[in-house]
Structure formats: structure tokens, C-alpha cells
Amino acid sequence: MEKVRKGLARDLVAEVRALDKQLAANAAHLEELVAAADSTLMQTPGIGPVLAARLIARVGRASRFPTAAAFANYTGTAPVEIASTDKSRHRISRSGDRQLNPVLHTIAVVQIRMPNSPEHAYYQRKVSEGKTSKEAKRCLKRRLADHVWKVMLADERRAQSPAATP
Incomplete structure (x- = not known):
């Protein structure tokens, strides 16, 4: 019985190592593709090759x-007002491209975990203003949508400029 368990464990470890190598190769390939697209998205803290490729695609x-x-409306990060009797709240829009919202959410979570980043300070400021963690994260995602749009727009304009064409 012990030999069977060890054999299964050995097989699982080998499979995990193979998958790790494949993930690393995929990330390297995506990084090449993002570089080929002449994008500067990866210069933003929290945006790696996978998230940059997803945003571009x-x-x-x-x-x-x-x-x-x-753009924020398209990404689903533009807040929508929900009014009920005397209370008015905001929630994330459920319209637009629903696959972009999780990308911005991941970037926000990574930036919140970076204690020396301006985004972490922004999030903490929103929490200290009385917003819940969810509301503060929603504000940060909206701010990130603005930033991503500006970076992508600048990349596009740089690629179209006469100096960029050979």
C-alpha cells in the first residue's frame, strides 16, 4: 500500500512540474507577444504578461x-447607482465585456498588497473615508480602468506616429 501511495505521489509531482514548465513557457510566449505589440502595460505594477495579453486581446x-x-463602462468597472428607499449605493455594472472585469480585479488585488505603491495608499485612503473594502476596491478598479485606457491609447498613438514606422 505504501509503494502505491509513493508511486502516485511521484506521478503527481512529475505532473505538477511538467505543468509548471508549460505555464512558464506560456508566460514567456505571451511576454514576447506583448512586446511585439509594443505595449507598455507591463510597466504598470501588477500587470504581468498574462494580464497584459488578456487586456490587449x-x-x-x-x-x-x-x-x-x-472604456470603464465596457470593462464593467463604471459604478451603477442602486437606489432603494432612503439609501443610495453603487455597484459594478454587469454590462460590457465581463472577462475584463476579473483582469482589473486581479491587478487591483496585487496593487493593494503592495504596501509602498500609490494604489495601496489610495485604497487605504478610501477605507479610512468610511468605504467598505469592497467599495474601496471598486473605486480602485475604476481608477485602474482609466490608467489602462490611457496607457493603451498612448501605445496605440506611439505605434501610429510617423517616427514609429520604418
């Missing part, structure tokens, strides 16, 4: 959104 051209608010 899901958004396409950032210039198709006339404003940061339109």
Missing part, C-alpha cells in the same frame, strides 16, 4: 472608446 484598439468613462 479583449480590448483591441483603445481609440475605439471616446473617453475613459466609455
Whole structure:
């Protein structure tokens, strides 16, 4: 019985190691693709090759959104007011591309965990203003949507500039 358990454990460890290698190879390939797209998204703390690739693939051209608010609405990070009797609250919009919201959520969580980052300070300031953790994170996601849109727009403009073409 012990030999069977050890054999299964050995097989599982080998499988996990193979999957880790495959994940590392995929991340390296995505990093190459993001670099080929001439994107500076990975310069933002919390955005690695996987998240940058997901943003580029899901958004396409950032210039198709006339404003940061339109982009935030598309990503589902624009707050929607919910009014009930005397109380008015905000929640995340459920419209737009629902696969972009988790990307921004992941970036927000990573930035909140970085104690020396401006985003961490912003989140803490929102909490100290009386917002709940969820509300403060929602505010940070909205702010991140603005930042991502500006970076993608700048990347697009830089790629279209005459100096960028050979």
C-alpha cells in the first residue's frame, strides 16, 4: 500500500512540474507577444504578461472608446447607482465585456498588497473615508480602468506616429 501511495505521489509531482514548465513557457510566449505589440502595460505594477495579453486581446484598439468613462463602462468597472428607499449605493455594472472585469480585479488585488505603491495608499485612503473594502476596491478598479485606457491609447498613438514606422 505504501509503494502505491509513493508511486502516485511521484506521478503527481512529475505532473505538477511538467505543468509548471508549460505555464512558464506560456508566460514567456505571451511576454514576447506583448512586446511585439509594443505595449507598455507591463510597466504598470501588477500587470504581468498574462494580464497584459488578456487586456490587449479583449480590448483591441483603445481609440475605439471616446473617453475613459466609455472604456470603464465596457470593462464593467463604471459604478451603477442602486437606489432603494432612503439609501443610495453603487455597484459594478454587469454590462460590457465581463472577462475584463476579473483582469482589473486581479491587478487591483496585487496593487493593494503592495504596501509602498500609490494604489495601496489610495485604497487605504478610501477605507479610512468610511468605504467598505469592497467599495474601496471598486473605486480602485475604476481608477485602474482609466490608467489602462490611457496607457493603451498612448501605445496605440506611439505605434501610429510617423517616427514609429520604418
